[in-house]
Amino acid sequence: MSDEYWFCLEHHRVEGEHGCRNADRLGPYPTEAEAARALQTVEERNEAWDNDPAWNDDALED
Numbered sequence: 001m002s003d004e005y006w007f008c009l010e011h012h013r014v015e016g017e018h019g020c021r022n023a024d025r026l027g028p029y030p031t032e033a034e035a036a037r038a039l040q041t042v043e044e045r046n047e048a049w050d051n052d053p054a055w056n057d058d059a060l061e062d
Helices: 033-038 039-048 057-061
Strands: 006-010 012-016 025-029
Touching: 012 039, 012 057, 025 033, 025 039, 033 039
Parallel strands: none
Antiparallel strands: 006 012, 006 025
16 A cells, blocks of 8 residues: 555545545645645645735736
8 A cells, every 4th residue: 555645526535545536636645634634735725826926817817
């Protein structure tokens, strides 16, 4: 068994190497705990990117 973990988007649970298909999972993560908070990590990253002053979608609207 691998020492990597994934978060299954279909079943909302942490899986090991042999879980659902990769298209339905986030990861891999090095620990089970990190995989368990995958959705929070995605939310935090999206928030950071949405508020990144170096990224300016408004310039594309001109």
